[in-house]
Amino acid sequence: MQPKLMTGLRVKRTRVKTAKGRIASSTRWISRQLHDPFVLEAKKQGYRARSAFKIIELDEMFHLFSRGKKVVDLGAAPGGWSQVIAKLTCSPKENPTVVALDILPMKPIDGVKVLTMDFMTSEAPKRLKEAAGGAVDVVVSDMAANTTGTPSLDHLRIMNLVEEAFWFATEILKDGGAFVAKVFQGGTEAKLLAEMKKHFKTVKHAKPAASRKESPEEYVVALGFKRP
Numbered sequence: 001m002q003p004k005l006m007t008g009l010r011v012k013r014t015r016v017k018t019a020k021g022r023i024a025s026s027t028r029w030i031s032r033q034l035h036d037p038f039v040l041e042a043k044k045q046g047y048r049a050r051s052a053f054k055i056i057e058l059d060e061m062f063h064l065f066s067r068g069k070k071v072v073d074l075g076a077a078p079g080g081w082s083q084v085i086a087k088l089t090c091s092p093k094e095n096p097t098v099v100a101l102d103i104l105p106m107k108p109i110d111g112v113k114v115l116t117m118d119f120m121t122s123e124a125p126k127r128l129k130e131a132a133g134g135a136v137d138v139v140v141s142d143m144a145a146n147t148t149g150t151p152s153l154d155h156l157r158i159m160n161l162v163e164e165a166f167w168f169a170t171e172i173l174k175d176g177g178a179f180v181a182k183v184f185q186g187g188t189e190a191k192l193l194a195e196m197k198k199h200f201k202t203v204k205h206a207k208p209a210a211s212r213k214e215s216p217e218e219y220v221v222a223l224g225f226k227r228p
């Protein structure tokens with residue numbers, strides 16, 4: 001499904017060459033950035049990352065955000081998702097209702113409280129709960145560890161992050177709340193999926209158009225949180 005705002009985009013092709021005229025992997029990356037309609041549109045609309053369009057599309061599909069909703073955004077840097085979420089929830093500048101966390105530093109965003117820390121540390125859940133000031137409506141996680149080149153290991157690492165994010169969500173979500181997390185294709189592990197189904201009314205998987213076809217990522221979207 002193409003996000004509405006991407007309809008009709010045309011991209012002028014520009015050839016990028018290395019000094020020797022060969023296409024090296026770094027030049028391939030630059031070339032891809034130059035030709036990627038989502039990169040161009042993100043720049044035009046002032047988003048820090050093309051990934052902003054992934055959360056826009058997930059919101060169009062699942063109606064996750066609206067004015068006043070409280071949200072925790074895990075793995076938030078450089079801030080594309082946080083920008084979108086702060087806008088859609090009309091999070092106030094003075095008393096933000098969106099909390100973003102990343103291990104990497106992130107430039108401030110109006111309406112977003114930023115925590116710079118590793119989510120996998122034991123103090124992260126407590127710090128997030130303090131920053132959110134109570135239960136929240138949505139927990140989103142775009143966290144991804146750097147890939148190692150070994151697909152099975154990468155899968156394990158991302159699933160570890162998803163699992164921790166899920167258990168954290170069960171501690172902080174209001175009844176009826178939603179949880180969205182990046183997983184690898186093949187979906188969520190059966191055991192975790194079963195846990196999710198116990199805690200949420202519906203659990204689905206989605207791959208937004210802005211998620212590169214060649215990337216194995218997709219998103220698990222769990223709606224209607226209920227304490228078992």
Ligand SMILES: C[S@@+](CC[C@H](N)C(=O)[O-])C[C@H]1O[C@@H](n2cnc3c(N)ncnc32)[C@H](O)[C@@H]1O
Nearest residue numbers: 051075077078079080081103118119142143144
């Ligand atoms: C794909 S990027 C997120 C992009 C972001 N959603 C946006 O729109 O700008 C994944 C992020 O997960 C973060 N991350 C990975 N492991 C983490 C951890 N253990 N704790 C906190 N952040 C982590 C990385 O630092 C990286 O910034």
